[in-house]
Structure formats: C-alpha cells, structure tokens
Amino acid sequence: MRLFVVGREGQVARSLREAAMKENDLVLQSVGRPEVDLLQTGAVAAAIARFRPDVVVNAAAYTAVDRAEDEPGVAFAINRDGAREVAAAAASEDVPIIHFSTDYVFDGKKPSPYEEYDAPNPQSVYGCSKLEGERAVMSANVRHIILRTSWVYAPFGSNFVRTIWRRLVEGQRLRIVNDQMGCPTYAPDLADAALALARRLIRTGWQSDYAGLTHVVGSEAVTWYDFALLIAKRYTAETAGSAEIIPVSSSEYAARALRPANSRLSTKRLQSVFDIRLPSLQTSLEDCIDRILKEQGGPS
Numbered sequence: 001m002r003l004f005v006v007g008r009e010g011q012v013a014r015s016l017r018e019a020a021m022k023e024n025d026l027v028l029q030s031v032g033r034p035e036v037d038l039l040q041t042g043a044v045a046a047a048i049a050r051f052r053p054d055v056v057v058n059a060a061a062y063t064a065v066d067r068a069e070d071e072p073g074v075a076f077a078i079n080r081d082g083a084r085e086v087a088a089a090a091a092s093e094d095v096p097i098i099h100f101s102t103d104y105v106f107d108g109k110k111p112s113p114y115e116e117y118d119a120p121n122p123q124s125v126y127g128c129s130k131l132e133g134e135r136a137v138m139s140a141n142v143r144h145i146i147l148r149t150s151w152v153y154a155p156f157g158s159n160f161v162r163t164i165w166r167r168l169v170e171g172q173r174l175r176i177v178n179d180q181m182g183c184p185t186y187a188p189d190l191a192d193a194a195l196a197l198a199r200r201l202i203r204t205g206w207q208s209d210y211a212g213l214t215h216v217v218g219s220e221a222v223t224w225y226d227f228a229l230l231i232a233k234r235y236t237a238e239t240a241g242s243a244e245i246i247p248v249s250s251s252e253y254a255a256r257a258l259r260p261a262n263s264r265l266s267t268k269r270l271q272s273v274f275d276i277r278l279p280s281l282q283t284s285l286e287d288c289i290d291r292i293l294k295e296q297g298g299p300s
C-alpha cells in the first residue's frame with residue numbers, strides 16, 4: 001500500500017510515520033514545510049501526483065486555537081483551502097482522502113456524547129475553519145473519510161500532557177479548567193486506527209458507507225483538570241516530587257478562544273462500520289509518559 005501523508009512533524013503525522021515503520025508492505029511518503037506548504041497553492045497537488053498513492057491522508061492543520069482568533073485568514077487558508085486542495089488532488093489521482101477534524105466544531109451544549117449527525121456550531125475561529133474544511137473535503141472528493149478526533153497528545157509535539165509535565169518539573173502551581181469534558185486521544189492510537197482504515201479501503205475497495213464523518217477518540221471522558229491529576233499522579237510516583245493543581249472555571253481561566261464544555265464524541269460508528277476501538281486512557285497515558293521519561297533519560 002502506498003500512503004501519502006500531508007504533514008511531517010505534527011503529532012499525528014509523526015505517529016503515522018512511526019506506525020508505518022512497523023509494517024513491511026507499506027510505503028509511506030510524508031511531506032511538510034518548507035517544501036510543501038499548504039499556503040502555497042499547487043505544491044501539494046504536484047507532490048501527490050508524483051507519488052501515485054493508494055490513499056492520501058491529510059494530517060496538516062493550523063492548530064493554535066487561541067492564536068487563530070487573531071489570524072483567521074491563515075487558519076482558513078490552511079484548514080479550509082489547504083484541505084480542499086489535498087482532497088481535490090486525491091480525487092484527481094482517483095484515490096480516497098482521510099482527513100482529520102475536531103470536537104471544536106461543536107458548541108458543547110449537548111448533555112451527552114456527540115454523534116456524527118449532530119449539528120455543528122463552532123465557537124472559535126479554529127472550529128469554524130475546521131468545519132469549513134470538512135465541507136470543502138466532502139465536496140472536493142466523494143471518496144472521503146473525515147475522522148473527527150479530540151484532545152490529541154503524544155510523547156512529542158505540542159500538547160497538554162507535555163505542557164503539564166514540563167510545568168510540574170518546573171515546580172509550578174497549576175490552575176486547570178474543570179468545566180470542559182472530553183476524550184483524550186493518543187496520537188499513536190489514532191495513527192493505528194487510520195492505518196487500519198486505509199488497509200480496509202484497499203482490501204474491500206471503496207464502499208459508499210465509508211464516506212462522511214466518523215468520530216475517533218480515546219475511550220474515556222475526563223475534564224482537563226482530571227486529566228492533569230492523572231498526569232500528576234504519575235509525576236509524583238516517578239519523582240517523589242509534589243504537585244499543586246487547582247481546579248478553575250473556564251471563565252476564571254479566561255483563554256482567548258471559547259472551548260466547548262462538552263467535547264465528548266461518541267464512537268459507535270467507528271465500532272459498527274469499521275470495527276475499531278481505541279485502548280484505555282490508562283494504557284495510552286502510561287505509554288506516553290514512559291516515552292517522555294525515556295527521552296529525558298529517566299525520572300528527573
């Protein structure tokens with residue numbers, strides 16, 4: 001199988017590369033900046049045509065949620081127009097596109113987990129740009145799989161687990177919001193799911209029920225505060241250090257962009273159509289912190 005991945009050093013892109021290294025019948029090419037910049041029209045389409053993939057995966061996005069409020073033009077250029085170009089380039093090669101989207105397309109007012117058919121209502125520029133990206137991908141390529149995920153973390157890149165770990169190491173007192181709930185998703189688990197999906201597409205050929213939105217998230221829901229406590233529990237166990245973590249409301253925390261109070265996504269469709277389920281939060285968080293510790297050369 002020949003897989004073309006847009007994005008190279010991002011959490012998901014890097015996890016896809018790592019997952020592909022474990023499989024011997026998979027040829028993966030990933031592209032990133034500066035050679036392939038989604039802000040430069042034409043660059044990605046040319047690279048896709050040269051590679052002749054079986055499946056294209058778009059793991060590139062503008063993900064700085066607060067900064068997006070101040071530069072919507074850049075966020076839309078990457079998350080809507082860039083996504084459209086990738087999907088259209090895949091369509092020109094006659095191959096499917098797997099594209100990632102986000103829980104932030106919802107307003108968070110639903111009291112239970114969101115299903116794929118629930119109406120989106122993004123509250124942030126990032127969320128709006130990703131929703132328009134979903135729509136652009138759908139209209140540019142009929143063979144599209146849009147994987148909505150949430151709260152992605154990895155042993156590398158920019159994410160909540162690494163930020164909290166670093167601040168604990170620095171001995172900072174943490175204030176963490178306790179009124180936003182969601183499903184942390186480990187990038188290596190997401191990469192495994194995406195590869196399994198890609199393999200299925202090749203094995204069965206394209207089937208019309210694959211098309212559309214599918215939620216792919218870790219199997220448990222927590223608040224950011226709960227999530228920080230889990231990270232801190234491991235930190236204190238490893239280092240015998242202490243951790244001070246104070247729950248705060250979103251309004252007290254006062255971030256630039258609004259985030260949904262309920263970010264929980266239902267994975268019923270992922271299980272019923274694709275027969276995929278992600279590992280437990282405990283297993284994945286443990287693996288992530290093991291790797292963070294290994295990279296630091298043992299407990300600090």
Ligand SMILES: NC(=O)C1=CN([C@@H]2O[C@H](COP(=O)(O)OP(=O)(O)OC[C@H]3O[C@@H](n4cnc5c(N)ncnc54)[C@H](OP(=O)(O)O)[C@@H]3O)[C@@H](O)[C@H]2O)C=CC1
Nearest residue numbers: 007008009010011012033037038060061063100149151152
């Ligand atoms: N992070 C999260 O919590 C969540 C992410 N998602 C979605 O999952 C997908 C992957 O996210 P994740 O891996 O976490 O993101 P990261 O922020 O870790 O990585 C973003 C990737 O996009 C690339 N990129 C950004 N701008 C451009 C550009 N102009 N041209 C080409 N490439 C560009 C980056 O390239 P470079 O290496 O050059 O910087 C990088 O590879 C995205 O669609 C995101 O919206 C959904 C829900 C949660």
Ligand SMILES: Cc1cn([C@H]2C[C@H](O)[C@@H](COP(=O)(O)OP(=O)(O)O[C@H]3O[C@@H](C)C(=O)[C@@H](O)[C@H]3O)O2)c(=O)[nH]c1=O
Nearest residue numbers: 063065102103150151152160163175176177224253259
């Ligand atoms: C670092 C930190 C964050 N927070 C809050 C802010 C926010 O509500 C929440 C998470 O903060 P972050 O900045 O890590 O997360 P954020 O950038 O909002 O993460 C989002 O990224 C995009 C790309 C997505 O698609 C989403 O699914 C989601 O993962 O925790 C605190 O309360 N205290 C802190 O010390």
Ligand SMILES: [Mg+2]
Nearest residue numbers: 063064065066
């Ligand atoms: Mg962030």
